[in-house]
Amino acid sequence: MKCRLLRPDDFLGNSEEVARDLIGAVLLVDGVGGRIVETEAYDRADPASYSYSGPTPRNLAMFGPPGRAYVYRSYGIHWCLNFVCREEGHGAGVLIRAIEPLEGIEMMRKRRKLDDLRLLCSGPGRVGEALAITREHSGARLDRKPFQVFSRDRDYPVLTGPRIGISKAQEVHWRFGMSGSRFLSRRFPDPFTEAAGRSD
């Protein structure tokens, strides 16, 4: 499988499909970033999504064209990066929760004021800080400067589980992670210890 730059057409699928396909992709912002190891999918018909109640000033970019960034402020503190998908006006997106640092590591350490590689980009707020994401990026195309998103170079085993930090739709397992990665923001629950009868 050969890497190529992802374009808007690559984001036309459902958010859960796009989120799973992004595991192993490489995200760079101004040449700084790494391999995406954890994502979450959100959709308009999804009580846990900010797009659930329709367009507002805050979530407007999520209703824009696919293949663009949607950035929101989390807990009044953090900037979190999403990729808009599906179709314009739908309100679907993929939250980038963790990446494995590959490029510009010293720059990311400086921005994060932290040496520990494992904690540099292991969480949506940490990704935002390490890549210097701000509201300015919201609505920007992902195939234009400063963004570069490369398709995954091969298949990776993917874990699924409930999304983090939400109170609604806990039963929807739209969190995806690269199996075995040490850069996940949290461990995935062991499927064999969960309540029986569930299907991902």
Added chain:
DNA sequence: CGAACGATTAGCT
């Protein structure tokens, strides 16, 4: 117009 609440993180127990 005021109150409540996060798609979180760091730091301490």
Added chain:
DNA sequence: GCTAATCGTTCGA
């Protein structure tokens, strides 16, 4: 594991 920090956004009165 628990909680404070911290503030933009949303929603009800």
